[in-house]
Amino acid sequence: MTNRELAAALGLRVICPGAEREIKNVYCGDLLSWVMGRIPSDAAWITVMTNHNVAAVAVLRDAACVVLCDGAEPDAQLLARAESEGIALYASEEDVCRTAVRAVAAAGV
Amino acid sequence: MSEPIRITYEVDGEDFMSAGTASTDMKRVLRQLGLDSEIIRRAAIAMYEGEINMVIHAHGGVAEVAIYEDRIEMNLIDHGPGIPDVELAMSAGYSTAAENIRELGFGAGMGLPNMKKYTDEMTIETEVGKGTTVRMVVRTV
Numbered sequence: 343m344t345n346r347e348l349a350a351a352l353g354l355r356v357i358c359p360g361a362e363r364e365i366k367n368v369y370c371g372d373l374l375s376w377v378m379g380r381i382p383s384d385a386a387w388i389t390v391m392t393n394h395n396v397a398a399v400a401v402l403r404d405a406a407c408v409v410l411c412d413g414a415e416p417d418a419q420l421l422a423r424a425e426s427e428g429i430a431l432y433a434s435e436e437d438v439c440r441t442a443v444r445a446v447a448a449a450g451v
Numbered sequence: 452m453s454e455p456i457r458i459t460y461e462v463d464g465e466d467f468m469s470a471g472t473a474s475t476d477m478k479r480v481l482r483q484l485g486l487d488s489e490i491i492r493r494a495a496i497a498m499y500e501g502e503i504n505m506v507i508h509a510h511g512g513v514a515e516v517a518i519y520e521d522r523i524e525m526n527l528i529d530h531g532p533g534i535p536d537v538e539l540a541m542s543a544g545y546s547t548a549a550e551n552i553r554e555l556g557f558g559a560g561m562g563l564p565n566m567k568k569y570t571d572e573m574t575i576e577t578e579v580g581k582g583t584t585v586r587m588v589v590r591t592v
């Protein structure tokens with residue numbers, strides 16, 4: 343499933359549309375070094391971190407999209423970097439756990 | 452043997468917001484050179500962690516990248532506080548990062564272990580009060 347299809351399936355709010363990408367994994371994490379070392383490629387990355395370093399990790403690790411949970415809003419720099427780097431950035435009103443469970447089911451990964 | 456491609460990045464120690472710039476740019480260059488994506492991934496992770504460490508622990512520094520035919524060399528040079536106990540600093544989960552740094556998502560204590568894990572060679576030269584130089588090599592063949 344693509345990131346756009348995931349957003350539609352889960353009813354995520356699209357903060358930044360980004361590039362269309364295939365989702366091959368789902369990964370949850372907030373500690374950036376941890377995520378940096380462990381997130382698989384082409385993952386939907388589910389997090390509550392909202393600062394712009396999220397963009398650096400997403401780009402460096404080829405995340406297929408970033409889903410900010412619990413209604414968290416990106417800071418201005420994250421939004422700017424997501425736009426310039428073509429990162430798909432979505433918002434979920436649900437928490438990380440519920441969002442991830444639904445993402446795994448929807449994407450079948 | 453042809454000359455390596457050299458790139459130097461100034462890593463700003465005051466600006467968390469630009470952290471990741473050097474590794475993101477290096478990744479772009481390695482992609483343009485057509486290097487294997489797994490090798491690029493490893494080099495980019497190591498570079499990112501080194502860059503972040505210079506920002507959060509050492510008031511910034513310089514990152515030098517040299518791309519040879521058979522390897523990528525990354526040298527991270529700072530004039531920060533140095534590392535008193537390298538072995539301790541290398542252990543997974545060890546971090547001296549302050550609370551405000553942790554709130555940004557840093558300080559998991561996984562940076563140096565990740566740098567070691569994702570490179571073929573890593574050496575740390577450090578002197579308390581003088582600074583730290585981390586040299587990393589990722590072989591490309």
Ligand SMILES: Nc1ncnc2c1ncn2[C@@H]1O[C@H](COP(=O)(O)OP(=O)(O)O)[C@@H](O)[C@H]1O
Pocket residue numbers: 375500504505508509529531532533534540541545546547548557558559560561562563564583
């Ligand atoms: N360039 C550096 N200058 C001074 N201290 C450093 C440097 N890099 C790492 N350190 C020390 O080593 C510790 C472990 O580093 P690291 O594994 O990257 O974890 P973290 O950055 O999450 O704290 C840091 O908390 C810090 O005390």
Ligand SMILES: [Mg+2]
Pocket residue numbers: 375500503504558560561562563
């Ligand atoms: Mg670190």
